Amino acid sequence: MRLHRNLVFAVIDALTEIFNEDKYADKVVTKTLKRDKRWGARDRGFIAETIYEIVRWKRLYSEIADIKEHYSRENLFKVFCVWAVLRGIELPDWKQFVGTPARRIKGRFDELSKERCFKESIPDWMDTIGSTELGDATWTEEINALNKQAPVILRTNTLKTDAKKLRGILAEDGIVCEIIPNYPEALQLVERANVFSTEAFKNGLFEVQDASSQLVAHYLDVKPGMRIVDTCAGAGGKTLHLAALSENKGQIIAMDIYENKLKELKRRARRAGAHNIEPRVINSTKDIKKLANKADRVLIDAPCSGLGILRRNPDAKWKLQPEFIDTIKQTQQEILQSYSRMVKTGGKMVYATCSVLPSENQNQVDAFLQSDAGKDFSFVKDQKILAHKSGYDGFYMALLEKK
16 A cells, blocks of 8 residues: 555544544544545545544554654654554655654554553553453453444335345445345445445435444334334434334424434435424423323433444544443433333333443343332343444343333
C-alpha cells in the first residue's frame, strides 16, 4: 500500500478532533469524507477505516509510541507510524516519519500483547468489570470479538420487498450480499460498499441494522392490528421493523425524550412507507400515564453502556466511565418500573439492551419481577447474545407477559 499525503493528513486532522476535542468518531469521519470531492471509494475507505482502527487501538498504540497525555500533531504521527508498522505498510520518506523505530515497535507490541488490557486496548476498569461479570475466559473471547470490524448488515423492509428480491436488486448495482440463516430479513454484505447511494435505499427497500438488533422486534411477538408502544424509540430502527412486522396495521406509538430523534424517525418512516407510526415526545410522566394498561405490546430498548456494540462505536471505550454504568442501571430500573404500566392484561413486554453485562440485563429483569410493579408479570424467556458466539453485536432481550 502506498500512502498519500492528503489522505494521511486528513486522518491526522480527524484524530486531532476525536482525541483532543472529544468529538464523536462517526461524526468526524462523516465530515472528513466530504473534505475533497475528488476522493474515490478506495481513498474514502482508507480514511474511514484507518481512523476507526487507530481509535479502536488507541491505548495500545499510545503505549507503544510512549505517549502519555496530549495528542499533539507530532504525537499523532507517532501513533500513525505504529499503525503502519504493525500492518507492514512501508512508510514514505516524509519528515514526519524519519527515524521510526520499526523493530522497537514490533518488540513492544509483542511484550504488551501478553496483558489483556493492552492487547485488547481497553481501560483497566472496563477489563475488570467485564471479567467480573462474564468470567475471565468468556470476557477474553468477547472483548476480542468486540474489537473486530463489524460486518455491514441490512434489514429488508418487508413492506416493500423480501430479502431474496432485495439481494437481486443490489446485485445489479454491484453490491453482493449473502442471506443469513435464521435471520429472516437480514442480508450481509460480502464487501463493504456505500449502500446509502443506491436507489434501493432511497426507495426505502432496506435499513442498515445489525443482525442481533433485528431479533428484538421478532421477540415481541407482534400481530397486525395491535397497539404497540416503542418506549425508547430514538431514530426508530426497531420501530420501523415493528411497522413491517405489523404489516402497517394497528398503531405503533414511538416515544422518546428527544424530539430531534423522532423527527428523524418521521423522515425514515416516509421513506420506508410505514404509515402506522405515531411519534410522541415524552415531556413528563403524564405521557406515560395516558397509556396505562392500553398497550398490547411494549418494547423497552433501554439506554445502556453499549458494551455490546463497541465494534461499531470504538470511541465509546474512551468516552464511557464506570460512574455512567452505575447511573444507567438506576435509569434502566426506573424505566422498567414506569413504562411497564402501559402493558394491558394479557399483553407482552420486551426489555432489551445492547450490553453484554448481566447487571444491565437479567439482573434488571429479576429485580423488576421481584418489585411491586413487576408482581403482575411472568417471565417467558430471554436471550443473551455474545459477539464471539454469534458473529454479530452483543445483545440481550427478555420477554415478559402481564398476567
